[in-house]
Amino acid sequence: MKRVVSLIVVSCLIVCGMLSIAWARTTLNVWSHWADEENKKAVFYEVANRFQQKYPDVQVNFTWYQKVDLKPALMAAIPGGTGPDVFYNDPPWTEFVTEGLVADIADALDWGNVEAWAREMWERDGKIYSLQLEAWTVELYYNKDIFEALGIVVPPNSQFNIEEFREIVRKCVAAGYDAFAAGTADRDYPGFFVGEMLLLHKLGREGMDKLYKCELSWKDPRVVDVLNYWKELVDMGAYPEGISSIKLGESHRYFYQEKKAAMFPMGAFYPGRAFVPPEKGGQPKDFRLGIMLYPSWPDGQGNHLVLLSPGGALAVNPLSKNMDLAKKFLAEFAQPDIGALWLNKAVVPTGLKVDPSKITENKEYWDMYFSVHKATENFVGLSNISFKGKMKDTVAQVLNAAFPAGLVSVDKAVELLENARLEFLESSKQ
């Protein structure tokens, strides 16, 4: 009996001791997207390990979400006082900045380790609202084997003009391929990649900026010119018939496993899905991948430009009870080797500065990528970030989904887009 009582007392003391240790430790809560991306999570865990070694009294606790579920959770939790200390912030969520749902982190970290464009895109009146972790350019991948079989030779500067590009599309379709692998079933932007890049090359920085701000009419002759050209490609059969039922992940497999399309307009996060074992959905070992630039216009103002879409960023909850620790956690990310770790693990470009000599994995891919982009300049923006309200919804419905599926004529598209632009401008005045 005595032994039993002693055992119980000792057990209780141990439990109480453990509880008091846990109680004494501060928990830093981090909510993030990328629940199913182990490579990106690995970077987070590495940063957390380093942070916890520096601050042994702090326990970093991750909660992983899918992006679509994370936003409503944050919108409810932060104003309600139950939000995390650090969270994944997405550039399209512009209302998070305008409505005060993110803290100023201008004093939190060494911005010398962050690319200038990554700092500038979150800067407002001297305050900075997020650390841009992920960024991806809009690329045009192609299947080298199919191109070789069709006798298509990519020029040294990796860029065709629009006449040549039209011929390439015609050749691909005539040979029984789709020119572009694409899927719009679960995303509101990839169907518009080709059109958007064509617009950027035609309009240049100033014109594209005005288009995104709804200051340029969709009836502008240059815009109509681009839509007419794009419609030609659509009508040739450039896109899969079932584009509306293909998801983003499936479009990857459509390109490199099923090999039904010669080209793949996709973000530079392509390697994140492609460079995994084929049995997990990655590209076959013998798949010969190429990258080229989108075609140039003879009168184009931005043929050298590439859309750079900021991807995931990290922000601090303005109501965090561990504000100081949260900022220090972000500072741990903004270290020179973390950018290289991100590139090596996640295989996606980043807003952190990277020493190219520290890139040790997928060197062939990165050499090809940097070679293609040696003369390009980035233009920060993408349809689902830059447009808002009714305009965003209309672009997603018309240009992302309906236009590449051949469901809408150029005239109808222009009518819908222009009406949405005017409605948006009207509602913005109120």
Next chain:
Amino acid sequence: MRRQLLAVIGFLTPAIVLFVLFLLYPVARTFWNSFYRVGPFRASFLGWGNYIEVLQDKTFWLAARHSGVWAALSIVLEIGIAFLLSLTLFNRIWWHRFFRTAWFTPVLIPYVVTGIIWLWIYNYDWGPLNTLLRVLGLEGLAKPWLGSPRLALYCLIVASTWMWTGFNMVVMLTAMHSLPTEIFEAAEIDGASPFQKTVKIMIPLLRPTLSSLVVLCFVGKMRIFDLVWVTTGGGPLWATETVATYIYKRAFAWNVYDLGYPSALAVIWFVITFVVSLFLGKVIRGKEVGYW
């Protein structure tokens, strides 16, 4: 007496607390929000501003039309097919127990899973529907079903009909079994045919049940969200936009933080649904048919 009262209060309090917290307060708050522009930390009074904007919102009325069409067609399809199935089971066809289970099973599947199943069925490249059409030499009929603005809504109606017909069938079957057999025997003696017994006796006696099922069906389709969200997201070209998906987008997907306008949408839709469901219930119930 006091003890009894305390006991009653004690048992009722948890339910009342839950009711107030999770039903009464959110509903009241939605009504309140609808008169404001609601940000995360502040709200500014707009009066009837949101409601005036709703009246001019073309996307809302398009979504309302889709929801109305969905509700109307579902009533006809679900109740009609369910009645035929329940009649079949009532007459004890061969393997009636198996069919009762088989036809009811889709009801047990969550909306999200149903959406994924029908996404696969409708897939253009490898879905069983198009595969079957190609095998039968009907390649020309194979379509991107959920990618067609003309067809997408009706494809989703098929999916929801598949899901809910079993529920209506089971309820009607139970009601049929509870009808007094003497009336049917008397009708048979009077020379009534099976068709006459069904139409002139059974259906009138089932009116209260039918009325409840029609109202449930109507309300359920007027608030449908999950199935659309998982399959088409309201596209293509707003062809499957319902009021619920539009409210969600206005609240969370437009990069604008304002919960006031979606609240106004919700209030207006609640009023419309409530009024129409009251009307439907009254019309279908009609005069109570007694059989004493």
